[in-house]
Structures are given as structure tokens and as C-alpha cells.
Amino acid sequence: MPTTCVVGILWGDEGKGKVIDYLAADTDFVVRFGGGHNAGHTLVLPSGKLVLHLVPSGIVHPHTVNVIGNGVVVDPLHLCDEVAGLHERGMQVELGRNLLISERAHVILAAHRRQDEWAEKVRGSGRIGTTGRGIGPAYSDRCARVGLRMGDLCRPEALKNALTALAEQKNALFGPAGIEPLDCEQMLKELLAAGEKLKPGIVDTGAVLRQARRDDKRVLLEGAQGCLLDLEHGTYPFVTSSHASTGGAFSGTGMPPHEMKTVGIVKAYATRVGEGPFPTELHDEVGEKIRAAGNEYGSTTGRPRRCGWFDAVAVRYSGEVSGADELVLTCFDVLRGFPLKLATGYRLPNGDVTTALPAFDLERVEPQFVELPGFDEDISAVRVFDDLPANAKAYVQAIEEHTGLRVGTISVGPGRDQVIQR
Ligand code: IMP
Numbered sequence: 001m002p003t004t005c006v007v008g009i010l011w012g013d014e015g016k017g018k019v020i021d022y023l024a025a026d027t028d029f030v031v032r033f034g035g036g037h038n039a040g041h042t043l044v045l046p047s048g049k050l051v052l053h054l055v056p057s058g059i060v061h062p063h064t065v066n067v068i069g070n071g072v073v074v075d076p077l078h079l080c081d082e083v084a085g086l087h088e089r090g091m092q093v094e095l096g097r098n099l100l101i102s103e104r105a106h107v108i109l110a111a112h113r114r115q116d117e118w119a120e121k122v123r124g125s126g127r128i129g130t131t132g133r134g135i136g137p138a139y140s141d142r143c144a145r146v147g148l149r150m151g152d153l154c155r156p157e158a159l160k161n162a163l164t165a166l167a168e169q170k171n172a173l174f175g176p177a178g179i180e181p182l183d184c185e186q187m188l189k190e191l192l193a194a195g196e197k198l199k200p201g202i203v204d205t206g207a208v209l210r211q212a213r214r215d216d217k218r219v220l221l222e223g224a225q226g227c228l229l230d231l232e233h234g235t236y237p238f239v240t241s242s243h244a245s246t247g248g249a250f251s252g253t254g255m256p257p258h259e260m261k262t263v264g265i266v267k268a269y270a271t272r273v274g275e276g277p278f279p280t281e282l283h284d285e286v287g288e289k290i291r292a293a294g295n296e297y298g299s300t301t302g303r304p305r306r307c308g309w310f311d312a313v314a315v316r317y318s319g320e321v322s323g324a325d326e327l328v329l330t331c332f333d334v335l336r337g338f339p340l341k342l343a344t345g346y347r348l349p350n351g352d353v354t355t356a357l358p359a360f361d362l363e364r365v366e367p368q369f370v371e372l373p374g375f376d377e378d379i380s381a382v383r384v385f386d387d388l389p390a391n392a393k394a395y396v397q398a399i400e401e402h403t404g405l406r407v408g409t410i411s412v413g414p415g416r417d418q419v420i421q422r
Contacts, residue, residue, distance in 0.1 A: 001259060001260055001261045002213075002216055002217065002218045002219060003213075003218075003219045003220075003221065003255075003258065003259075003260035003261070004023060004027075004218075004219075004220050004221065004260060004261045004262075004263060005220075005221040005223065005246050005249050005260055005261070005262045005263070006019055006020055006023065006220065006221065006222055006223055006262075006263050006265060007223035007226070007227060007244070007245055007246055007262065007263075007264055007265070007322045007324070008223055008224075008225055008226030008227065008229075008244070008264075008265055008266075009226055009227055009228075009264040009265060009266040009314075009315055009318045009319065009322070009324070009327070010226050010227070010228050010266060010267075010270055010271075010272070010311070010314060010315070010318065011225070011226050011228050011229050011234075011235075011270075011271070011272040011273070011274075011276075011278075012039070012224070012225040012226040012229055012244075012273075013040075013226075013267075013271055013273065013296075013298070013299070013305060014226060014265040014266055014267050014330055015042075015265060015267065015328075015330035015331060015411060016041055016057075016222065016223065016224075016265050017041030017042045017043045017051075017052065017057045018042070018043060018044065018330070018411060018414065018416070019263070019265055019328050019330070019409075019411070020041065020056070020057035020058065020220065020222050021043045021045075021057050021058075021060060021061075021416065022416065022419065023220055023263075024057060024058035024060075024061045024064050024220055025061055026218065027058060027061075027064055027218045027219070027220040028063075028064060028065065028212065028217040028218045028219065029058075029064065029065045029066075029067055029209065029212055029217060029218070029219045029220065030056040030057060030058025030059075030064050030065075030066050030067070030220045030222055031056065031066075031067040031069050031205075031209065031219060031220065031221050031222060031253055032054070032056050032067070032068050032069055032072050032222050032224060033069045033071045033072065033221055033222070033223070033248050033249050033251075033252030033253050034069075034071040034072060034223070034224055034225075034242035034243055034244055034248040034252045035072060035073075035135070035224030035225050035240060035242050035244065036054065036072060036073040036074065036075065036108060036133060036134075036135050036138070036242075037053035037054045037075055037078045037079075037082075037108075037133055037300070038053075038130075038131040038133045038135045038224075038225070038240065038300060039053055039054070039224035039225060039300065040052075040053055040298065040299030040300035041053075041057050041222075041224075041299075042299050042414075043057060043060060044414040044415055044416065045060060045416070046416075047089070050089070051299050052082070053078070053082060053300060054068065054072070054074065054075075054078060054079050054082055055068075055079075055082055055083065055086065055093070055099065056068065056222050057222060058220065058222075059086065059091065059093060059098065059099065060091070062092055062098070064098065065097075065098055065099075065100065065208075066098055066099050066100070067100045067101075067102070067205045067208070067209065067253075068099075068100070068101045068102060068105060068205070069102050069105065069205055069206075069209075069252045069253040069254070070102040070104035070105050070205065070206060070252060070253065070254055071105075071242065071243070071248055071251060071252020071253065072102070072105050072252065073105065073106045073107070073108050073134075073135060073138040073139060073142070073242075074101065074105045074106070074107060074108060074150055075107075075108035075109075075133065075134065076107060076150070076153060076191060076194035076195065076198060077110075077190060077194055078108075079101070079194070079198065080194050080197050080198065083095070083099070083197075095197075095198060095199075095200040095201030096200035096201050096203070099201050100201050100203050100205050100208060101150050101198060101201045101202050101203070101205070102150060102202075102203075102204075102205040102206065102254075103149060103150055103151030103154075103202050103203060103204055103205075104149055104150070104151065104204075104205075104206070104254075105149065105150045106138055106139070106141070106142045106147045106148065106149055106150075107138070107147065107148040107149065107150060107152070107153070107191070108133065108134045108135070108138040109134070109138070109148070109166075109182075109187060109191075110134075110182075110187065110190075111134075111137075111166075111167075111170055111174075111182045111187075112134030112135075112137040112138045112141070113132065113133065113134035114134075114174075114179050114180060115134065115137040115170075115174075115179065116130055116132055116133065116134045116135070116136060116137055117132055118177060118179050119136070119137070120132070127275060128237065128238055128239075128274060128275055128276070129238075129273070129274030129275040129276070129303075130240075130274065131274075131298075131300050131301050132301070133300075135240060135241055135242070136240075136241040138241075139241035139242060140241070141166075146165070146166055146169060148162050148163070148166070148191075150198070150202050151202060153191055153192070153194060153195025153198065153199070153202065154195055154199050154202055156192060159188065159191060159192070159195075160188055163184055163187060163188055163191070164184055166182075167181075167182040167184045167187075170182055205253070205254065206253065206254020206255070207254075209253055209254060209255045210254065210255060210256075213255060213258070219255075221249045221253065221260075223244060223245075223246075223248075223249070224242075224244060225240050225242070225244040226244060226318070227244060227245040227264075227317075227318035227321055227322050228314060228318060229244050230242075230243055230244040230245040230247075230248075230321075231243055231244075232247075233245055233247075233318075233321045235276050235277055235362055236359075238274065238275055238276025238277065239276075245318070245321050245322045246262050246321075246322040246323050247321075261325050262322055262323045262324050262325050263324065263325065263326060263327075263328055263408070264315075264318065264319055264322055264324030264326070264327050264328070264405065265327070265328045265330060266310075266315055266327050266328070266329060266330070267294075267310075267329075267330050267331045268310060268329055268330065268331050268332040268334065268335050268395075269290055269294070269307060269308065269309060269310055269331070269334070269335060270307070270308045270309060270310060270311050270314075271294075271296050271305040271306060271307050271308070272305065272306045272308075273298045273301070273303050273304075273305050273306070274303075277362035277363040278306055278308055279308075279311060279313075279314070279343065279346060279362060279363075279365050279366075279367045280308035280309040280310070280311045280343045280367050280369075281306050281307070281308040282307055282308045282309065286338070287306070287307045287308065288307075289338070290307040290334065290335075290338065291304060291305065291307045293334045293335075293336075293338075294307070294331055294334040309341040309342060309343060309367075309369065310341070310342040310343070310399065311342070311343045311367065312342050312343055312344050312399065312402035312403050313343055313344070313345060313346055313354075313355055313356070313357055313367075314343075314357055315327075315399075315403045315405070316355070316402070316403045316404055316405070317356070317357035319403060319404065319405045324405060325406075326405060326406045326407070326408035326409075327399075327403070327405045327406065327407045327408065327409075328407075328408065328409040328410075328411065329396065329399065329407045329409070329410045329411065330410075330411040331411065332379065332392070332410050332411065332412050333378070333379050333380045333412045333413050333418075335374065335375075335395075336374075336375060336376065336377065336378060336379065337374065337376055338374050339371055339372075339373070339374050340371070340372040340373070340374050340375075340391065340395045340398075341369045341370070341371045341372075342369065342370060342372075342395075342398060342399065342402060343367035343368060343369055344368055344369070344370055344402045345367075345368040346358070346365035346366065346367055346368065347365060347366040347367075347368060348361075348364075348365055349361065349364045349365075353368060370398065370402075372391065372394055372395050372398060373391045373394075374391060375388075375389040375391040375392045376389075377389045377392075379392060379412050380412050380413040380418060381412075382412055382420060383417075383419070383420055384420065385410070385420050385422050388410075388420070396410065406422075407422065408421070408422055409421055409422070410422070
């Protein structure tokens with residue numbers, strides 16, 4: 001099948017960057033379809049660690065065309081910096097050749113970042129714990145039909161008019177809320193300068209991708225965040241503002257729905273950054289030990305990630321919502337020396353046990369665990385499933401049994417080659 005979609009199964013940070021990098025070697029196009037620079041996709045290359053936020057992870061393969069689709073929200077100043085950083089590392093990034101940006105992708109403005117911070121303050125104890133990158137406000141403006149699109153950066157007159165109208169609207173709200181008003185002149189200057197740099201890459205990417213499909217090119221759709229952060233299917237309201245699950249892959253690229261392979265990425269344990277329910281969260285020293293062993297700190301904000309046991313209820317739900325054909329199990333090496341626990345059901349406040357993910361009161365469920373014996377061996381050099389310790393194999397089999405999903409690949413370390421294919 002020429003199209004593959006890679007999505008995070010829980011709340012992001014599952015190691016999608018490594019998997020995309022691995023798959024991109026055999027791919028013509030790598031396409032981001034949602035989110036923005038709230039994402040942080042980490043790749044461990046022979047030259048060292050690389051964290052990408054907006055540029056698709058296929059950029060490290062010179063033959064792939066990397067596309068920032070229309071479903072992404074783009075901070076043009078950040079994108080210029082990210083591209084400059086890649087150039088500094090000696091990487092070949094050529095706008096218009098191997099990096100394309102949808103002219104329809106919406107723009108994140110400095111005002112959106114300020115609005116994001118302000119909204120979090122107003123929410124108080126109900127805060128979402130956003131990345132503070134202006135993601136929610138930019139998507140809100142898109143829905144309110146007042147947003148700017150990347151193509152506007154190449155149309156100075158239209159950009160000026162749209163910015164003036166937007167500033168009028170925003171400043172009317174910002175003033176009474178005590179938020180610094182928009183400086184239209186300054187913003188216009190910055191956006192035009194960014195537009196000048198990015199212009200060769202700002203195109204109708206939907207048309208490019210539809211042509212790619214007609215030419216039978218191999219397309220890899222790079223999900224950002226995870227299914228449980230999906231605006232509609234996630235743990236609302238503690239979600240991001242985009243369609244992070246597979247559903248966003250078509251609307252966010254302009255490719256019509258078609259048959260594809262969907263790969264769900266999930267860690268061998270669970271993590272979450274930001275606020276919101278997390279049924280299997282560990283609040284004790286075991287959680288801290290997993291955080292230390294897995295270096296679980298956000299690659300975008302540096303925040304410590306909350307850690308917990310594998311949640312088969314949530315994984316099964318996300319697998320169904322995303323249409324995952326199989327799982328890639330990541331960070332398995334991190335669990336060396338830990339007991340292996342997975343939640344197979346939730347006890348609801350009324351005493352019933354369910355294997356379905358409830359839409360409400362997730363913070364009130366009590367996970368029902370099964371515990372398996374752990375493994376003490378270093379598995380980071382294992383490349384064949386049968387060479388894993390018996391307890392590690394039994395854990396993978398238990399995950400398959402309780403999620404109903406096949407584990408097709410296991411990652412046993414951050415390096416490109418630290419992979420077990422089954
Ligand atoms: P926003 O996307 O910045 O609005 O943040 C909304 C929620 O999504 C917060 O809980 C963030 O921590 C979370 N989030 C956004 N992007 C990522 C990501 O790439 N990985 C993990 N969590 C994320």
C-alpha cells in the first residue's frame with residue numbers, strides 16, 4: 001500500500017520521530033497533517049540527536065519531499081529558525097524542493113501565543129497545561145474565519161488588510177483583558193520578512209499530493225501528538241486543538257480518503273505532559289524511576305512527563321478510533337528491572353467494570369491491573385523477537401491479547417537500528 005499513516009496512540013511523545021525516520025528511508029513524501037510546533041519529534045542520528053518541531057521527520061533523508069500540510073498551524077518565525085538550525089547542522093533543506101508548505105496552512109501569530117498564555121491564567125486550576133505556542137488560539141481563529149494563511153505572506157496588500165482587521169478584533173478583546181495589544185506595523189514587517197524566506201516553498205501542497213497519488217508515489221503521513229489528545233476523540237477538554245488521530249490525515253492534507261496502512265505508536269508504559277486524566281498514572285517513586293530511566297522530559301517544553309503503567313483499555317480505544325493495523329511498541333528497554341503491569345479494565349464509580357474508555361469522569365475510574373514478572377536483562381542489543389527474555393515476550397503477548405492489536409515492531413533503544421521486526 002503506497003500510503004502509511006503513523007499516529008501516536010495515547011497523549012503523544014511515543015517516539016514517532018524515530019519510527020518516521022525509520023520508515024522514511026523507503027518513502028517519497030513525508031507529510032505533517034496537524035498540530036504545529038507544539039510537537040517535538042526526536043531523531044537519534046549518527047551525527048547526534050535532532051529534535052524537529054514543524055519540519056517533517058523525513059527531512060534527514062535527502063530523497064524525500066517533506067510537506068507541511070494545510071491542517072498544520074505554522075508559526076512562520078519559528079519555521080524560519082528551524083530551517084536555519086537545520087542548515088547550520090549542514091543539512092540539505094531547500095524550500096520548493098524537499099520542503100513544501102501548504103498555502104492553506106493557517107498562521108500562528110505572536111498574538112496567539114499571548115492569548116494562549118492569558119487563557120491558561122484565566123482557566124486557573126482548570127488549566128489545560130498547553131505548550132504555550134499559540135496552537136489553540138490559531139485554530140480558534142481558523143474556525144472563526146478570521147485567520148491568516150501561509151499564502152497570505154506572499155500577498156503584501158492582502159496581508160496588511162487582513163492583519164489590520166484581525167488586530168482591530170483582537171485589540172478590542174485584549175485591552176480589557178490586560179493583554180499587550182497587537183503592533184500591526186511590527187507584525188507586518190516580521191511576517192513579510194518570513195514570507196520572503198519561505199516563499200519558494202509555499203505552494204498548493206494538496207495538488208502536489210494528489211498528483212503523487214496518481215503517480216503511485218509512497219506517502220508517509222506523520223501524525224503529531226496522539227489520539228487521546230485529538231480534539232474530538234481525546235480526553236476533552238484536556239486535548240490539543242487539532243485532529244491528531246487518523247481522521248485528520250485526509251482533511252489536513254487535501255488527499256481524498258483512500259486505503260492506507262495505519263501504524264499506531266505506543267510506549268511500553270504510559271506518559272502524559274500537561275493536565276488531564278491519566279488512569280494508570282504512578283504517583284510514587286516507581287513513576288519517578290520510570291521517568292529517570294526513560295528520560296521522560298518534554299522535548300518541546302522540557303516539562304517532566306507524568307508516568308504510569310501500560311493502559312490496554314485506552315490503547316484498544318485509540319487503536320479502534322485510529323484504525324491502527326498494528327502497533328509499534330517503543331521504549332521497551334526502559335522497563336528493564338521493573339514489574340510489568342497493564343490495565344485491562346476500569347472500575348467505574350458505580351462499581352461496574354468496563355473495557356471501554358468513558359467520555360466523562362475518566363479521573364474517577366479505578367484501573368484493574370494484571371501484573372507479570374519483569375526482566376532484568378539488557379535488551380537494547382536484541383534484534384530478533386525470539387531472543388528476548390521469556391518475561392519480555394510474555395508482556396508483548398499480553399499487550400496483544402488485551403488490546404486486540406498486533407505488535408509488529410518493538411523499539412529497544414533510541415538508535416536507528418535498535419528495532420525488532422516481527
Ligand atoms: P497545546 O497543543 O499547546 O494547545 O496543548 C494542549 C495539550 O496537548 C497539553 O496537555 C500539551 O501538553 C499537550 N501537547 C501538545 N503537543 C504535544 C506533544 O507533541 N506531545 C505531548 N503532549 C502535547
